[in-house]
Every structure is written in structure tokens, then in C-alpha cells.
Amino acid sequence: MKGIVFTELLDLVEEKFGLGMVDTIIENSELESGGVYTAVGTYSFAEMLSLLKSLSAATGISIDDLLEVYAEHFFSVVEVSYPGFLAQYNDPIEMLASIENHIHVEVRKIYPDAELPTFDIEEKTDKSLTMLYTSSRAMYSFGRGLMNKTFEHFNSSATIIMEKLKEDGTEVRFIITKND
Amino acid sequence: MTKLSVEILERALKRERAARKQAERILEQKARELYTLTQELQFSNKELEHMVWEKTSELKGVFENIIDAFVVMDLSGKVLKMNDAAIDLLGYTIANEPINLIDIVHPDEKQGIIDAFKLLYVNGSVANYQVKVITKEGKTRLVDINASIIYDEKDKPVAAQGIVRDITEFKCLENQKEILLKKLEKSNDELQEYAHVVSHDLKSPLRSIYALVDWIKEDNEGQFNEETLHNFSLIDITLEKMEQLISDVLDYSSVTSENVSAAEVDLNIVFKDIYQILYLPDHIKLSCIKNLPSIKGNRSRLQQLFQNLISNAIRYCDKEEGLIDLDYKDQGEFYQFSIQDNGIGIAPEHHEKIFKIFQSLHQNKESTGVGLSIVKKIVESYQGEIWLESALGEGTTFYFTLKKEL
Numbered sequence: 001m002k003g004i005v006f007t008e009l010l011d012l013v014e015e016k017f018g019l020g021m022v023d024t025i026i027e028n029s030e031l032e033s034g035g036v037y038t039a040v041g042t043y044s045f046a047e048m049l050s051l052l053k054s055l056s057a058a059t060g061i062s063i064d065d066l067l068e069v070y071a072e073h074f075f076s077v078v079e080v081s082y083p084g085f086l087a088q089y090n091d092p093i094e095m096l097a098s099i100e101n102h103i104h105v106e107v108r109k110i111y112p113d114a115e116l117p118t119f120d121i122e123e124k125t126d127k128s129l130t131m132l133y134t135s136s137r138a139m140y141s142f143g144r145g146l147m148n149k150t151f152e153h154f155n156s157s158a159t160i161i162m163e164k165l166k167e168d169g170t171e172v173r174f175i176i177t178k179n180d
Numbered sequence: 181m182t183k184l185s186v187e188i189l190e191r192a193l194k195r196e197r198a199a200r201k202q203a204e205r206i207l208e209q210k211a212r213e214l215y216t217l218t219q220e221l222q223f224s225n226k227e228l229e230h231m232v233w234e235k236t237s238e239l240k241g242v243f244e245n246i247i248d249a250f251v252v253m254d255l256s257g258k259v260l261k262m263n264d265a266a267i268d269l270l271g272y273t274i275a276n277e278p279i280n281l282i283d284i285v286h287p288d289e290k291q292g293i294i295d296a297f298k299l300l301y302v303n304g305s306v307a308n309y310q311v312k313v314i315t316k317e318g319k320t321r322l323v324d325i326n327a328s329i330i331y332d333e334k335d336k337p338v339a340a341q342g343i344v345r346d347i348t349e350f351k352c353l354e355n356q357k358e359i360l361l362k363k364l365e366k367s368n369d370e371l372q373e374y375a376h377v378v379s380h381d382l383k384s385p386l387r388s389i390y391a392l393v394d395w396i397k398e399d400n401e402g403q404f405n406e407e408t409l410h411n412f413s414l415i416d417i418t419l420e421k422m423e424q425l426i427s428d429v430l431d432y433s434s435v436t437s438e439n440v441s442a443a444e445v446d447l448n449i450v451f452k453d454i455y456q457i458l459y460l461p462d463h464i465k466l467s468c469i470k471n472l473p474s475i476k477g478n479r480s481r482l483q484q485l486f487q488n489l490i491s492n493a494i495r496y497c498d499k500e501e502g503l504i505d506l507d508y509k510d511q512g513e514f515y516q517f518s519i520q521d522n523g524i525g526i527a528p529e530h531h532e533k534i535f536k537i538f539q540s541l542h543q544n545k546e547s548t549g550v551g552l553s554i555v556k557k558i559v560e561s562y563q564g565e566i567w568l569e570s571a572l573g574e575g576t577t578f579y580f581t582l583k584k585e586l
């Protein structure tokens with residue numbers, strides 16, 4: 001997993017809960033890297049899981065909720081770092097429908113070792129989109145957060161229903177309906 | 181500051197420092213990678229440039245040295261490029277005066293070239309389009325054009341290229357050949373007609389001689405001695421032979437492939453007719469080994485073919501019991517027939533000669549030396565061949581093939 005996902009998470013934790021919380025979750029997690037992250041590095045996804053577990057334990061907030069909030073923060077990172085990707089779209093449904101075939105394809109070109117999910121489109125209209133999320137990392141809530149922010153970015157909002165097709169969350173159907 | 185928060189800060193600082201070092205290492209590494217990558221890129225760029233240069237000069241070479249005239253034009257026919265051969269052919273150099281292909285086409289063919297251009301545009305290519313063009317010197321040349329559309333990378337037609345071949349001389353030769361062929365045909369016809377007329381003209385004095393000889397005999401009945409009478413009968417025989425000879429020549433000259441009309445001929449019926457017409461001595465047995473096929477052709481010619489060969493076999497029979505067998509084999513496109521006899525046989529040195537006109541081997545009163553040459557001519561008009569096997573004193577087998585359908 002790309003280092004920026006770690007550094008941004010720790011920054012957010014520091015901002016919301018203070019440096020003490022950062023120290024706590026790093027100390028409480030088994031980390032191969034010792035908690036040393038740089039945005040340009042690449043680290044094992046297990047460390048992310050470990051940090052999230054510790055954070056959830058220390059704050060009492062569920063991992064899913066943490067991931068969703070974190071994704072909302074991460075979107076602003078994307079907005080700042082990759083404004084070009086967003087500028088190509090003027091509709092949130094269009095943008096979400098092209099994660100698989102465009103956005104993440106470009107991401108892979110920048111970071112050949114990125115670990116990305118797949119989003120298969122099952123149905124698409126002007127106002128709705130049904131996609132199947134598949135990833136061994138089960139970061140569907142991260143996806144949901146990014147989706148909410150995507151709508152917000154275009155001054156719009158949506159109702160997003162998630163159907164877990166697998167208990168562990170490695171396969172999740174997203175039913176996205178744009179609000180009028 | 182509590183001891184705990186100092187420790188936390190210290191740990192955070194340590195992590196930050198380690199992270200910075202890690203980042204610096206990673207960036208250094210990336211910088212090095214970038215450097216080598218740039219180096220490689222520069223190198224392959226040079227190679228590419230070189231290759232492009234090679235290709236363009238290669239193409240330029242091909243363009244300039246191609247023997248045929250080569251022209252590149254835009255879609256309206258305006259010539260953009262032409263090689264030396266094209267300049268030689270047309271006399272124009274586009275550097276001085278821009279030319280359009282449509283303008284240099286012969287006035288009679290303007291509409292034609294416009295249509296050809298449309299076709300080129302629709303189909304992407306035009307092959308062997310022949311058109312007259314006027315060169316700068318005002319000469320008319322007939323050219324053959326093979327052209328195709330050049331497309332850009334988005335498959336949009338951008339230009340057209342064409343190989344222009346000067347076929348003025350070639351066409352001239354072709355025309356001459358045609359004229360010669362026509363002439364040849366005509367003189368062939370004339371020759372045939374001539375043979376006809378001559379044979380006819382020869383026959384009438386012959387009849388007069390016949391009549392005169394008869395009158396002389398009648399007028400002098402009982403006055404001639406034995407020897408004179410014998411000589412008179414020799415005159416009769418010679419005249420008869422002469423007449424036969426003329427008929428045969430007439431016959432020979434009228435066998436051509438054009439006489440082969442395409443009716444279905446049942447050779448069994450032909451054989452039966454021959455059997456009735458020919459005088460078959462009692463000691464000769466003529467038999468047909470199997471049922472004969474039908475063949476597309478001219479009935480009387482086919483009859484003549486079989487009849488001539490069979491009557492030869494009868495004529496040259498010297499055995500107490502003569503045998504003549506007719507047989508055939510199916511060879512796909514052809515039938516191969518055989519007529520076998522147990523007659524006197526033909527010596528090997530004569531196997532070729534006998535098919536030539538006026539080559540009779542025997543001073544036989546019935547033989548004019550035309551029969552087998554007619555046979556050969558008929559066989560050839562069916563695209564077939566004729567040959568023979570023979571042993572002196574034992575007999576002869578004639579083989580010939582006939583094409584089933586012409």
C-alpha cells in the first residue's frame with residue numbers, strides 16, 4: 001500500500017485526536033516499519049489493518065466508520081495532488097463509472113505497485129449506477145467515503161446502498177442513486 | 181511538559197527523522213533510476229532518429245529509382261510529387277508549374293477520369309485503368325494507371341498514389357497482332373475456297389474426257405482390237421482414280437474445326453451405318469467389342485473418320501480369315517479408340533509418313549493417299565491424337581483420341 005495512505009491517515013489522527021493517539025496506535029500495533037512512513041514509500045497492507053484496529057480499539061469507533069471518514073479526508077488529498085483527474089469530469093456518475101477503466105488505470109501508471117480494487121459496472125443510467133466492488137483488502141467503506149465526496153465535489157449528493165456479497169467484505173455491491 | 185509527553189514527542193521526532201531519511205533514500209534511488217532512464221531514452225531516441233532517417237532515405241531511393249512513373253496527388257488530382265520517370269513520361273515538372281491529372285487527360289476522356297477518381301475514392305484503389313494523356317510536348321500517350329488512396333493514421337483519405345505505365349507502344353503491337361491474325365484468317369479462308377474451286381474446275385474437264393472416251397468407244401464399236409480395248413479400260417480406271425483424288429482433296433480442304441457442330445452423335449449408329457455401306461468380303465469379320473459411347477460433334481465427319489480407318493483395314497487384309505476389332509477406353513476428358521486388324525502391317529519407317537497427304541504406300545487403284553491425312557485432320561479438330569502399332573505381316577492397330585466435349 002502506498003505510503004501516502006499511511007501518512008495521510010496519521011496526519012488525520014493527529015489532527016483529530018492529538019499526537020498522543022498517533023503514538024498509542026503505533027505503539028500498540030505490530031509494525032514491520034516501526035511506524036516510520038513516507039508518502040513516497042510502499043508498505044504492507046497488514047500494517048494499515050493493524051493501525052486501524054488499534055485506532056478503533058482506542059477510540060471505540062468502528063473500522064468501517066473510520067475508513068469512511070478517512071476516505072473523505074483522502075479525497076481532498078486527491079483534489080490537491082491530482083486536480084487533472086477530476087477536471088476531466090463534470091458529472092459524478094460519469095466519474096465513478098470510469099474509476100476502473102480510466103482513473104485507476106492512470107494511477108497504476110504512476111504507481112506500478114499500487115494495490116487497487118476492481119469496480120465492475122452492472123447497470124448505469126444518467127442518475128444511477130450499480131457497481132460490484134472486489135478487493136482482498138475489503139476497503140469498501142473507504143470507497144463509500146470517496147463516493148460521497150465525489151458527489152459533493154460536483155455540488156450534488158447521492159443515496160448509496162451497500163450489499164455485502166461476501167461476509168468479509170471482499171465483494172460488495174454499490175447501488176448509487178443521485179438525489180434530485 | 182510531562183515526562184510522558186516528552187517521550188511521545190521524542191518518539192515522534194525519531195520517526196519523522198527516520199521517515200525523512202527513508203524518503204531521501206527513496207528519492208535518491210528514484211533520481212538515479214530517472215537518470216539511467218533518461219540516458220537510455222536518449223540512446224534509443226538517437227537510434228530511432230537514425231532508423232527514421234534510414235527509412236526516409238530508403239523510401240526516397242525507391243521513389244526516385246522506381247522504373248515506372250510514380251505520382252502522388254491530392255484528392256482533387258493535383259500532383260504533389262512525381263519521380264524522374266514520371267517527369268520523363270509527362271514532360272512536366274511540378275516545381276515550375278502545378279499540374280492536375282484531370283487537366284492533362286485527353287479531352288475525350290475527361291468524364292472517364294472523373295468517374296475513375298470517384299471509384300478510387302470509394303473503393304480505395306483502381307487497377308489497370310487505361311487513359312490517354314497529353315504530354316507537355318502535346319503528344320498523346322496511352323497510359324495504364326494503378327492507383328490507391330493514402331490514408332492518415334485515423335483512416336481518413338489524404339492523398340492518392342499511382343504507378344503510371346506508358347503502354348502506347350505495347351497497345352500498338354497488340355493492334356498489329358490483331359490485324360495480322362485477321363489477315364491470316366482471311367488468307368486461310370481464301371486458300372480453302374481456292375482448293376474448292378480448283379477441285380470443282382478440275383472435275384468438269386475430267387467429265388468431258390469421260391464422255392469423249394465413251395463416244396469414241398461407241399462410234400468405233402467392234403473396230404478396236406484387244407489391246408486398244410485394254411488401254412481404253414486403263415484410261416477409265418485412271419480417270420476414276422483422278423476423280424477420287426479430286427474428291428478427296430476437296431474433302432481434305434473442307435475439314436476444319438469450325439465444321440464440328442455440337443450435336444450428340446451415337447457412335448453405335450455410326451458404326452451400324454458403316455457396316456451397311458462398306459463392302460465387307462465374306463472372309464473378313466468386323467466386330468465392335470463393346471457398346472460405343474456418344475460424342476458431341478459432326479456426324480458425317482465422325483463417320484468419315486471411322487469409315488476411312490475400317491476400309492483401310494479391309495483393303496489391306498491378306499489373311500484367309502480377316503479380323504477387324506473396334507474398341508475404346510474412357511480417359512476422362514477424352515475417349516481413346518482403337519481399330520485393330522490382322523492385315524499386312526506397316527513398316528516402322530512409314531508410321532509417320534502415312535498421315536501426310538498424297539503418301540500412299542501402295543500403287544493401289546483405290547488409294548489416293550488422302551484418306552489418312554483426312555483422318556488425322558478430323559482427329560485434330562477434336563483436339564485428339566492419332567498413332568499406331570504394327571508388325572509387318574501380323575497386323576496394325578490404329579489408336580486415336582477424341583475430346584468428349586469441345
Ligand code: HEM
Nearest residue numbers: 001002082085103107114115116117135137139142143146
Ligand atoms: C482521481 C481520483 C483517484 C485517485 C488518484 C485514486 C488513487 C488511489 C490510490 C493511490 C490508491 C491506493 C493504492 C495503494 O495503496 O496501493 C487508491 C485506492 C482505492 N481507491 Fe482510488 N483513486 C481515485 C478515485 C477513486 C474513487 C472515485 C473511488 C471510488 C470508489 C476509489 C476507490 C478506491 C478504493 C476503494 C481504494 C482502496 C484499495 C482497495 O479497496 O483495494 N478511488 N486509489
